[in-house]
Amino acid sequence: MQDVIVIGSGISGLSVAYRLNKVGVKVLVLEKEEQLGGNIQTILKDGFLCELGPQTILADREVEEFLKDAGISPEYASVVSKNRYVYKKGKLIPIPMSLLEFLTSPLLSISGKLRLLKEPFVPKSVKTEESIAEFVRRRLGEEFLNYLVAPFVSGVYAGDPKELSVKYAVRKVYELEQKYTSLIKGAIKLKALGPSGKLISFKGGNKTLIEELSKNLAVQSENVALRIRKKEGIYLVDAKEGKYEARAVVIASPAWSLGYLLRDISWSVAQEFDKVYYAPVVVVHAVVKEGTVPKGFGFLVPRVEKKRILGAVFSSQLFPGRAPEGMELLTIYLGGSTDPQIVDYEDDLIAQIVQSEIKEILGQVPQIINITKWKRGIPQYTLGYGRFYELADLIEKENPGLFLTGNYLRGVSVADCIRNSKEVAQKVLKYLS
Ligand SMILES: Cc1cc2nc3c(=O)[nH]c(=O)nc-3n(C[C@H](O)[C@H](O)[C@H](O)COP(=O)(O)OP(=O)(O)OC[C@H]3O[C@@H](n4cnc5c(N)ncnc54)[C@H](O)[C@@H]3O)c2cc1C
Incomplete structure (x- = not known):
């Protein structure tokens, strides 16, 4: 008998399991795949x-x-990571970082920049909910949407x-309008524009985070959970390699797993989660000669520029030792919900698309x-x-001990x-006590 079974060894599952294990709760993590980490x-x-x-x-x-508590040392991204670029009409244009840079940047036209002056006077929306596009068009104009916000949403x-x-999707931005009526006024009051924090990874890459978090945990890989049932206040989890009992279960597997896992106890609500759409993403690693790309984090390509590439990260510039000397490693993203079909293309075709577009953007055919x-x-x-939040609350209410x-x-x-795992672990502990 376990205190808690955690289903899924992605960062959500492992962070909750880590927090519970640390305070002496008996936890077992079940993972479908051979590799941990999702x-x-x-x-x-x-x-x-x-x-x-x-x-x-x-x-x-x-x-x-959280990382310090777990004894995991982060690796901080190089200072060049503050330089980011947007592709516009054949050029990589730096994203302005100050008012002066913004005023002189070719990223927006003069009329696009002047449109921003209206923002403090745009009233709050009377609609109950708006898309990001409607919101930004209304407050900041079409050009700002196309060349700054849409690429960020892709990223x-x-x-x-x-x-x-x-x-x-961008709750903090929504709250700025609710609280200050204007994004510009709100940003000035808070003395902050955009998200704050330090960009990190780990020596050996992000898999180090997974290895470190899981090292003192009972984790079974290649042991997919198949269904969850309840008997006299105890949860029974049927998995590929056996049947397990626990006082509580944390489901940290993707939304689409809820329908089959919960078919015995909350089927009609759980199957609604099949409707959560996950955008497909194609990730291509490619190499160019050092010096081919400008110093920085990477670039984003607005959809209005009609390219298949969504953006690229200059990975070997961010952290040391990620590419052999003289080479630059690029991580290039394609697909997303504006171009989902590319995930079904043959690799050869994807490679050709990437090579021809990177040649246009950076002037060199990558390997x-x-x-x-x-x-x-x-x-x-x-x-x-919001309905999915309500349905998740309903499932938890109907099944005390299930999270x-x-x-x-x-x-x-x-x-x-990682942040959400704190609240989840607290809820589990409260239930167990
Ligand atoms: C291509 C890509 C790039 C990204 N880039 C960034 C980035 O740069 N920065 C950033 O902060 N975020 C990024 N993200 C988002 C971030 O990586 C994910 O949101 C996060 O890692 C998800 O963690 P999770 O634990 O919630 O889910 P997952 O990682 O999906 O983990 C769920 C786990 O559950 C397992 N599972 C499923 N069903 C079962 C079952 N029945 N039984 C047992 N196990 C099961 C799965 O195998 C998986 O291991 C990116 C995501 C993608 C796909």
């Missing part, structure tokens, strides 16, 4: 360290404290701003070293997404998953 996967290929999933983690104080969600809910396809990559917090977590609830970033 989206967090790092490989070494031909001397290159390739992140197949998340590249960097934006760590705030809470995340840094974080591989998403379409016309479909994502401003309230659920492709790896292609990864995430068919269900990143959950999309679309309009009306749901994962990147489809309250934030998709690795940092969000």
